[in-house]
Amino acid sequence: MINIHEMTIQDYDTVIALWQSVEGVGLSDADAREPIARYLERNPGLSFTAWDGDNLVGAVLCGHDGRRGYVHHLTVRESHRRQGIGKALAERCLAILKAEGIDKCHLFVFTSNANAIAFWKGIGWTQRVDLYVMSRYTGDGSQ
Numbered sequence: 001m002i003n004i005h006e007m008t009i010q011d012y013d014t015v016i017a018l019w020q021s022v023e024g025v026g027l028s029d030a031d032a033r034e035p036i037a038r039y040l041e042r043n044p045g046l047s048f049t050a051w052d053g054d055n056l057v058g059a060v061l062c063g064h065d066g067r068r069g070y071v072h073h074l075t076v077r078e079s080h081r082r083q084g085i086g087k088a089l090a091e092r093c094l095a096i097l098k099a100e101g102i103d104k105c106h107l108f109v110f111t112s113n114a115n116a117i118a119f120w121k122g123i124g125w126t127q128r129v130d131l132y133v134m135s136r137y138t139g140d141g142s143q
């Protein structure tokens with residue numbers, strides 16, 4: 001049986017190892033322990049882990065900025081895919097966002113990540129063709 005729990009910073013080492021073990025999750029300095037701790041503190045009750053006994057098999061970060069929700073890094077261990085765990089994690093996030101009065105959620109997915117795009121479409125998400133993501137460092141980008 002799969003159990004889903006709220007993610008805490010105590011899960012960090014296990015979760016980052018899972019994210020690092022799969023393709024399709026873009027990790028950066030923003031995924032170091034301190035920014036993830038800050039993210040979880042700013043978005044309590046919105047990020048989740050999935051467990052098969054003591055084995056971490058899934059994880060997702062979710063938060064909102066008061067107007068829109070964002071999901072990041074949804075991952076299911078390869079051995080446990082196509083069992084509905086990814087969908088269960090994503091739906092848990094949407095349910096909490098809805099309960100907090102957030103009526104829409106966005107996510108970023110690499111254009112090369114065909115499996116994830118098929119997954120998100122399969123569970124009812126719409127691929128935006130009217131938007132590009134634009135990014136800039138707040139400083140000079142040297143650190």
Ligand SMILES: CC(C)(COP(=O)(O)OP(=O)(O)OC[C@H]1O[C@@H](n2cnc3c(N)ncnc32)[C@H](O)[C@@H]1OP(=O)(O)O)[C@@H](O)C(=O)NCCC(=O)NCCS
Nearest residue numbers: 024074075076081082083084085086087115116118119122
């Ligand atoms: C994307 C990911 C989280 C999906 O997790 P999962 O637990 O296997 O997904 P689910 O079993 O909940 O799938 C739900 C539905 O999504 C669709 N789906 C899932 N994976 C799919 C795939 N590879 N191809 C086509 N459809 C897919 C299906 O409709 C599926 O329902 P079905 O199995 O009854 O046909 C998982 O493949 C993963 O961890 N990928 C690597 C990390 C990654 O790229 N994350 C996304 C970052 S944006």
